[in-house]
Amino acid sequence: MQADAVLRDLAGYRLKRAFAVIQADLQRVLAPFGLRMIPFSALLVIARNPGIGQGQLAAALAMERSNLVAPLDALARRDLIRREPVPDDRRALALMPTPAGTALADTAFEAVRAHEARLLADVSPEDLAAMARVSAAIEAAETREAAE
């Protein structure tokens, strides 16, 4: 009997442990690309949504605009993205992937997918789908509470 048996009754604790493992794994996969989880997510979303604004990107990634500035600076320094002026609104900046950025986003995404597939090889598709439903339900619950 493990000492932390009682904690395993809590979904929050199980999620924490699982996330810690998968994130550590993700970091190992992304390291060769010079990316961490947040820059990778940002680059991928920009590559798939060219012209997205920083505020929209922050909302998509569920993080604060202010915490996105440094990661985007780093991506821009590596010429993976560009911040282009928006004619209609001179406050806003449109985030555009460079060709190198698009290519890296695609390559890294496939590497992550392949690695996840290996990590989850023993998990049935049904269980994975169930986990996706649970995650969605948890996020929906947050929205519900925020509305209260």
Next chain:
Amino acid sequence: MQADAVLRDLAGYRLKRAFAVIQADLQRVLAPFGLRMIPFSALLVIARNPGIGQGQLAAALAMERSNLVAPLDALARRDLIRREPVPDDRRALALMPTPAGTALADTAFEAVRAHEARLLADVSPEDLAAMARVSAAIEAAETREAAE
């Protein structure tokens, strides 16, 4: 279509979002008890495993011994736990819950469970069981990789 649609193909990203929501929730539930996630976990494991050592506790919580010192100091300051000398090994300290610590652990645990039940009210028991299996599989995969 959401801007982060592509990220939702990644189990790691879904887990990150779900964990963030459930952790924020957990913090709200634990705040009235003056506890955060780590002190709560530590107190609960000590209450259920009186006499456990700090190294064992760190292993049970999957964290470094050094990062446990401050939280345990805080619990001891509130007289929720005591660090007692171990006769056989004068290096070691046995972590013992006080009556107040045991009571708080039980109360807080029930509060967390009740709140999780509410949060997961719309999720079927089958899906929850599936999620537990997926979490276990992910942790097992870590053990497998560590052995390589």
Next chain:
DNA sequence: TATTGTTATACTCTATAACTATA
């Protein structure tokens, strides 16, 4: 030599407030 608890340190992620320039 190895282990227990500890200290110090550094890095990442996160949250908040306040600033600027626009709207």
Next chain:
DNA sequence: TATAGTTATAGAGTATAACAATA
């Protein structure tokens, strides 16, 4: 007044190295 991006800052969590006391 409000919004987009930015800066500064503080807190929590995590990881590593090194130390004293003990095994």
